[in-house]
Amino acid sequence: MQFIRPTTWSEALQAKADHPEAWPVAGGTDVLVELNFDRRRPEAVLDLSSVGELRPWTREDDHVRLGAGTTYTDVLRDLPDLLPGLTVASRGVGSPQIRNRGTVAGNLGSASPAGDAHPPLLASGAEVEVASVRGPRRIAIDDFYLGVKRNALEPDELIAAIRVPVAPGPQQYAKIGTRNAMVIAVCSFAVALDPVRRRVGTGIGSAAPTPRRAVEAEGFLTERLDGRGLWEGTGPLDEETLTRFGALVAAAAQPIDDVRGTAAYRRHALSVLARRTLTWCWDDLRARREAA
C-alpha cells in the first residue's frame, strides 16, 4: 500500500491524477475503520492532512466556503450562527475525538447514507467544489449522491470545498439513535426555512440508498405558507399542516429493515422528526419576528 502525502493542493491533484485508485484521507475516521476491519485494502492512500489550503473556512458574500479540511469541531466552534443546521448535525457526530479529526468533506467523500452532514447540506442547498488537474467544477448537492457510498466524483477528482449558503432563517436537524451519544443514525432529518426567498429545504438521512430531499414535502409547505400568507404572520403552524408535512417526509423515504431498525419505524420516526423540527424552526421564526 502506497502512502502519498502532498503538501500543496496542486500536488494533491497531480497525485490523484497519477493514482486515481488512491483513497483520499482527511481525518481518517471512515477510512481507518475500513482498513482496521480489513474490509478493503486500497493500493494507495492519499493523505490530505498536510495540504494547508484545505483547512480554513471563509465567508464569501452570502456563502460559507468550508475547505475540505474543515472538521466538525471547527463547525461547532465557529459556525453556529452562520450554519445552524450543520452545527446541530455536527454535535451528534461520534465523540469529541472523532469530531476533532472527522471532516464535513469526508462525510461527502464516503457518501454513506447515514452521514450526519448530508441532510443539512441538502436542506440548505449546498454546492460541492471539486477539482482535478483538468480544472475545477461545482456539483449541486442534489446531484452529488449517486448510490450507497457512491458520489459524483470522477476518479481523478478531489473535494476542494463545500459552499453552503449563510442561513437566511432557522434551520434544524434531528436524528434517531438508540443511545444518547456516539451513535450512527437510524434515520435523520434536516429542515431549513428561507423567509427571504420564501423557500423550504429538507434533507433525509439513513432512510434511502442515498441522502435525499423530501421534494413533495418542500413543495407542499412552500405552497401552504405562501397560500395562507403565513410567512408574514406570527401565529403557530396548525396541526394539519405539520402532520401533512411529516407524512410527506415519511413518504419520500425508502427505508429498509436492517440491524439498526425497521423500515416501518424509520418512516414513523421521520414523520415525527419532520413535525418537530419544523415546529422548532417556525417558533424560532415567530420569535425573531416578534423581537423585530
Add this chain to the structure above:
Amino acid sequence: MSGASVGPRGETPVPAPVPETAPTPLVVDDGELVRGRIGVSAPRPDGTLKVEGAFAYASDLWAEGMLWGVTLRSPHPRARILTIDTSPAVAMAGVHAVLTHADVPGRKTYGLEHPDQPVLAWEDVRYEGEAVAIVAADHPETARRAARSIVVEYEVLEPVVDAEWAMTDEAPRLHPSGNLLRHVPIRRGDPDATGDVVVRGTYEVGMQDQAFLGPESGLAVPDDEGGVDLYIATQWLHVDREQVAASLDLPPEKVRLTLSGVGGAFGGREDVSMQIHSCLLALRTRRPVKMVYSREESFFGHVHRHPARLEYEHHATRDGRLVAVRARIVLDGGAYASSSTAVCSNAACFAVGPYAVANCHIDAYVVYTDNPPCGAMRGFGAVQACFAYESQMDRLAAALGMDPIDLRLRNAMATGDELPTGQRVAGPAPVAELLERLRAMPLPPPAMEGPRDVRELPGGVSNATHGEGVRRGVGYAVGCKNIGFSEGFDDYSTAHVRLQIAAGTPQADVHTAAAEVGQGLVTILGQIARTELGVDDAVVVPSDTTVGSAGSSSASRQTWMTGGAVKMACEAVRADVFSRVAERFGRDPTQLLLRDGRVVDASGAPIVALAELLGDDVVEATAEHHHRPTFPLDPETGQGDAHVAFAFAAHRAVVDVDVELGLVRVVEIATAQDVGKALNPQAVEGQIEGGIAQGLGLALMEEIQVRNGLVRNPSFTDYLIPTVLDMPPVRIDVLELGDPDGPYGVKGVGEPPTISSTPAVVAAVRAASGRPLTRVPVRPDDLVDPALLEGSR
C-alpha cells in the same frame, strides 16, 4: 471464621499446610485506617497507570523474535468440513506454521465443564466463527493473508437456531449426547396449588455480550525442554492450564501461566479462547507467538450471555401473598457447553427471586443450537430469571391493584426462609429493608419547564426532542444470587504470604493466582495484608501458576475466597511471629498485636520491632481457603443445599421516555445493596455503578443480533454499550450487615448490581410508556404505539 478451613480438603494437594492456630485478635484500629487498611478507599496500585494509558495489557506483550498467530474461522453456523488445504498458506513467505486439528497432540477438545469444543474443528463446525486452522507468521498481515488463503471445502447444512425446536425429536442431533444439555426441575410443595389471582407472562432476553474493552490476547513462549510459558489475560489461570496441558499432551508443570494485564472480563474470559492455539504454534515454531483478537473477532472468540425464553405463572391470594409460581425457562446454550449447565441451575434456583413461595414448579432447560456458544456473564442465569419474575411481580401488583413495593414486601424473603430448592437462607436476607430504604429515598426533581439541554432528554445530542412526547416513569426491582461456586464443587483459593524486612522496613508480599480483571482485587489483597500484619508496605506480586489455584474471578467470589486465603495466610505468619516473641520475651502469644511494624501487647505497649525480631529471616505461609461444602441438587426434585451464600440488591429507576419515538433517557438509578462489609468503599461503588451500567445496557441497547446463526453486529458500531450520556447518576445506599461465613463479613459485590437493574429500568419504561415490554433489550419499535407503526408500513 467458620466455613474456612486450613489444610488439605478432599483431594486437593496443598503445597505447605499451615497448622491450625487459635484465632488471633484483629489488628484494626481507627488510627491505622488512613494507611490502606481494610474499610478505607485505598487507591488502586494500577490506577494511575491505567488512567494515563501506561498500563501494560496483554495486547501490549512483546518478545524478541516473536511471531503473530491468526485464526481461520468458519463462515457457516453449521457445515461439514470435507477438505482443508493449507498448502497455499504454507507456501507463503514469512509463514512459520499452519496447523489444523491433526496437529493437536493431546485432547482435541476443551471445555470448562464438558470438553465438547474442538480445539480446531475436524468434521463439523457448529457455529459461525468456530476455529478451523491457525497460522503463525512473522507479521500479522502475513498471518491474516495466509489464513485467508487456506481452502476449506464445506458441505453447508441448515443451522439449528431455535432452542425450542432443537429440543424436539425432529431436530438433527448436533452432539452425540443429543441437544438437551441440561434440564433442572425444581418441585416444591403442592404442584396443583392455585391462588385467587393468576398472572401469566412470557418473556425474552436477548444475547448480551460482556464487551470487555481489552480483546483476547496472550503471548506463548516455548522453553528448551518442550514446555511453554503463557502470558495471558484470563479469569482463572489454573483451569486454563489444565485445558492447555491436556491438549498439548504435557504434564501441567510444563505449562506455566502468568497473568497479563486484563482489560475487563465479566465472565467472557472464563473459557479458553486463544490459549491452546498460541501454545500449539509456539511449540511447533519454537518461537514466541503472540495472538491478539480484533474487536470483531472478539465477538466470535468468547461466549455470551444466554438468550432466554421464560414462561411464568404466578398465583397469589387477594391480599397479595404468593401461593405458587410455575416457570419454564429455555436457555439457548449455542454450539458448545461452556458453563451452560451451571447457568441453567442458577436460572432454576433463582427462578422465583427473593420471595418466600411455598409451591414451586420450575423447569429450566439449556439446549445446544448452532448459535454462538453462551456461557458465563455477570449474573449467570439469575439475570434472565430476574427480568421475568420482576416483570411478573409488577403484573401481579397491577392485577391486585397493589403498590408494587407493597406486594414485594409482603412476600420478601428473610433469614430462615427457604429457596425453592429447600435450602434455608442462613445469612442476612434484607430484602424488605432494601426495598424500604429505596422507597424512602427522595425522587429526583421533575423535569424543569422551559428550554432544556438536549443531553438531559431522550435521544441526547441527537436532538430528537425538546420535551415533546416525554413522559416520566419510575420502576423498582429486587434480585438475588448465589456467591461462589455451587452444587458440590470444592471451591477454594490459595494464598502465599511472606513477611520480611526490606531496607529496615517490614514488607509483606502477597502471592496468589487470582486474576485482577479490573475489579480491584489487587487493592483489596494489599489492604488485607496491611491490616493483618500491621505493616504499611504490602506488595501483591504477579499472579501465576507457581502458587496454588485461586479459582475463578467470577461468581462474585474473589474477595471472599482469595481475600479469605490471604487473611488466613497472614494469620499463620502472624502466629509464627508471635511464637517467636513468646519464645524470646516469654509473652503470652494470645495477648500480642502487630502495629506499625512492631509487636505490641494488648495495651499497645511496644515489645519489639519487627525489623529487630526478624532480622534476615523470612516468615512465610501458604493457606487454602475453602468455603463450606455445598451439595448437588436432586435430579428429580431439585432439592438440595446447593449454594454457600446469597447476595441481595434492589434498584429504583427513574426514566424519561419519548413515547412518540421510543427513545429513553435514564434520569437516575437508586440502589440499596448489602455488601456484608465494604473493604474498600470506593471499589464497592465502582462495582455497583459498573454493574448497573451493564444492567441498563441489557435493558435498553445491548444485543448481539443473530439471524439464522449469523451475527449481524460484531462491532461497537452496532453493538451499543451505554455512554456517559446514557448512564445516569447513581444514588447508592450500601448496607454492611456482615455475612457470618465471609472473611470480615464480606459478601460478593460484583454481580447483584447487574441483576435487578435491568427489570427496574424496564419497569420504569413500562410505567412511562404503558407498553407491555416483555423482551430486553427494549427497542424503539416496542415503545411506539403499534397502530402508528402499522400505519407506516
